[in-house]
Amino acid sequence: MLKYKRALLKLSGEVLAGQQGAGIDFALAEEICAAIAGCVREGAQLGIVIGGGNFWRGRSSGKMDAVRADQMGMLATMMNALALADTFAQLGQPALVQAAHVMPQFAGCINKQEAVAALESASVVIFGGGTGNPFFTTDSTAALRAAEIEAEVVLKATNVDGVYDRDPKKYIDAVKYDALSHDDILAKRLNVMDATAAALCRDKHIPMLVFNLSDPANILRALRGENIGTLVAENGDERVIGEANNAPSGV
Numbered sequence: 001m002l003k004y005k006r007a008l009l010k011l012s013g014e015v016l017a018g019q020q021g022a023g024i025d026f027a028l029a030e031e032i033c034a035a036i037a038g039c040v041r042e043g044a045q046l047g048i049v050i051g052g053g054n055f056w057r058g059r060s061s062g063k064m065d066a067v068r069a070d071q072m073g074m075l076a077t078m079m080n081a082l083a084l085a086d087t088f089a090q091l092g093q094p095a096l097v098q099a100a101h102v103m104p105q106f107a108g109c110i111n112k113q114e115a116v117a118a119l120e121s122a123s124v125v126i127f128g129g130g131t132g133n134p135f136f137t138t139d140s141t142a143a144l145r146a147a148e149i150e151a152e153v154v155l156k157a158t159n160v161d162g163v164y165d166r167d168p169k170k171y172i173d174a175v176k177y178d179a180l181s182h183d184d185i186l187a188k189r190l191n192v193m194d195a196t197a198a199a200l201c202r203d204k205h206i207p208m209l210v211f212n213l214s215d216p217a218n219i220l221r222a223l224r225g226e227n228i229g230t231l232v233a234e235n236g237d238e239r240v241i242g243e244a245n246n247a248p249s250g251v
Contacts (some may be wrong), residue, residue, distance in 0.1 A: 052076025075083030
């Protein structure tokens, strides 16, 4: 049984690259899309925001103008959105792509009514192009689109199994949190989402679940409310925090 019926799934572009590190691993994309299609068959309504880091990392582009670099990143997210839509089509799963920019040959523009109608008709909705503006990350985009479609949760699929007090790849003593509040994310400057995304989710009362996508079946587990990853919610009160409150707060 699903705990969250309507959700916004945030995927990084790097997830689609898999072990090859860049571009799209279509076998992996099919595995992820098949898991998402399975969630839809269970009754879930899923919107997706996809990053573009497998094609372009504008923030590390040296002397390039920051606005232009971010614009290129937005185009990279559209490439990924179209790739996901095609993969869904091959699986027989209806999917709608909406773009933050006017590009009618590729996708319709962001439209809440059309997106919600598609979700209610068992179609996946993929939001490309970021927010449409420079200086905003796809984490902020995920929070924004979640608010627009009135999602019950943001599911942030990552390459780690939750939120830690410090980078677990660098520190073997890093402590994982089971639950946090949005204010904890801001106050402790935890590197799980940017401040804009955390503040918007807090103000719109949208929880965020951060979990590992190494097993795509975790998407369904997350929708069922199983105890995976780290839940970020108002006052951290949607899950027992337990010992996480006593964890070190350094970043």
